[in-house]
Amino acid sequence: MRFTSAQRLDDGVLEREFTLGEIPGTLWTPESAAPVPLILMAHNNGLPKADPRLVARARYIAARGYAVATIDAAGCGDRPPSAAAEQARADLRRAMRAGEPLDEIFESLVGPLVEGAVPEWRTTLDALLELPGIGGPVGYSGGWTALGIRLAVVEPRIAAAGFFAGGYVPRAQREEARQVTVPLLFLLQWDDEGNPRQRALDLFDAFGSKEKTLHANLGGHTGTPSFELEDGCRFLDRHLK
Amino acid sequence: MRFTSAQRLDDGVLEREFTLGEIPGTLWTPESAAPVPLILMAHNNGLPKADPRLVARARYIAARGYAVATIDAAGCGDRPPSAAAEQARADLRRAMRAGEPLDEIFESLVGPLVEGAVPEWRTTLDALLELPGIGGPVGYSGGWTALGIRLAVVEPRIAAAGFFAGGYVPRAQREEARQVTVPLLFLLQWDDEGNPRQRALDLFDAFGSKEKTLHANLGGHTGTPSFELEDGCRFLDRHLK
Numbered sequence: 001m002r003f004t005s006a007q008r009l010d011d012g013v014l015e016r017e018f019t020l021g022e023i024p025g026t027l028w029t030p031e032s033a034a035p036v037p038l039i040l041m042a043h044n045n046g047l048p049k050a051d052p053r054l055v056a057r058a059r060y061i062a063a064r065g066y067a068v069a070t071i072d073a074a075g076c077g078d079r080p081p082s083a084a085a086e087q088a089r090a091d092l093r094r095a096m097r098a099g100e101p102l103d104e105i106f107e108s109l110v111g112p113l114v115e116g117a118v119p120e121w122r123t124t125l126d127a128l129l130e131l132p133g134i135g136g137p138v139g140y141s142g143g144w145t146a147l148g149i150r151l152a153v154v155e156p157r158i159a160a161a162g163f164f165a166g167g168y169v170p171r172a173q174r175e176e177a178r179q180v181t182v183p184l185l186f187l188l189q190w191d192d193e194g195n196p197r198q199r200a201l202d203l204f205d206a207f208g209s210k211e212k213t214l215h216a217n218l219g220g221h222t223g224t225p226s227f228e229l230e231d232g233c234r235f236l237d238r239h240l241k
Numbered sequence: 242m243r244f245t246s247a248q249r250l251d252d253g254v255l256e257r258e259f260t261l262g263e264i265p266g267t268l269w270t271p272e273s274a275a276p277v278p279l280i281l282m283a284h285n286n287g288l289p290k291a292d293p294r295l296v297a298r299a300r301y302i303a304a305r306g307y308a309v310a311t312i313d314a315a316g317c318g319d320r321p322p323s324a325a326a327e328q329a330r331a332d333l334r335r336a337m338r339a340g341e342p343l344d345e346i347f348e349s350l351v352g353p354l355v356e357g358a359v360p361e362w363r364t365t366l367d368a369l370l371e372l373p374g375i376g377g378p379v380g381y382s383g384g385w386t387a388l389g390i391r392l393a394v395v396e397p398r399i400a401a402a403g404f405f406a407g408g409y410v411p412r413a414q415r416e417e418a419r420q421v422t423v424p425l426l427f428l429l430q431w432d433d434e435g436n437p438r439q440r441a442l443d444l445f446d447a448f449g450s451k452e453k454t455l456h457a458n459l460g461g462h463t464g465t466p467s468f469e470l471e472d473g474c475r476f477l478d479r480h481l482k
Contacts, residue, residue: 214457238468
């Protein structure tokens, strides 16, 4: 892991860009004498790690006493574009505008992205846990629910998970949701135009976790009230601190 | 309003029993120099105001800086039993054990109870707001969702409402849910044996409030995790303080 830039932000959080082989990432760490837990934060596929909403969430959580890390998925953000992924995303946008069924397009776009991303996140996790000041335990908090499900299933170091939305998740992850057993907070928007409500509720129902909480708020995909960020931190605090 | 007993509890909260005409009630108030908001807290029908779970919630909220009041409904707790209500409750228990449809029994039991309770709660509210140290605004927080809906519709002094469960609510209140416009927090247990999940979700959907949040946790009716009490207070803080 090689750090390529570092800046101390107003809230005392240190923001560092890094590369790990081909993987570009960002790490936010708080000022802390003791080692802090680590949060892996992925965004929904296609959005770069520099997306302002992700950055704002990451900084908020870091200021609460967590190391927060994100990486760009293959074909996204700072990585070379992938013609196949670009085509699949264009197909998805066109189908959404036309009101056509999205399942097969979604499956062909997101299924391979999840498969490709999981080993990269695990490699990143290995490297992050070797850094001084990051002590575990590890949580997942992100809008890329399909990735979070797969990671929570294959990665025993993840001790708690916060998911957002989740109406569209590939078949493989819908099926393995029952294998997720860590405490989880599942956040959804009641009128999320891109995530059918009943599917999200079915996914919440399917998780194998004994401790799982659903938070739903009125409004569309980007309308999550700001107090949910605080609620999300309190969930992480209960399980990781 | 006549106070019949008073005791200062360990957490500094003053617990007073009162009567207002035929209505017996309890009022919990915190140590506070400034006037505090008022929370009306009803329990599901049939349970007395002395029910330990209600008392524990009331004391917790009072210690957070609220006046909290509850009264016994007609035929409940310290009030003379009502033969008709006792019979309806016995019918309900029998039908639940037998797995029979509950709607008509529920309607005939709870419908009249709500109708009778609302004027008593409003009379109590009038009296409470004349006490020194209670400054409004007013919130509703309780497990008797049907009563809370009716009160939120007819009582403009109620500025926020927290409801629990709500799978079984009389037709009249299901219909007037769309007239509820105050911010609300709707709490349900995912596997509540007495409150069908889909009905509770439909009720949440029906509320007219622009700001409404659903919290759902795994488990049965009495399995609500303790952190929801803190979450409920934070909801009240956002809207009443």
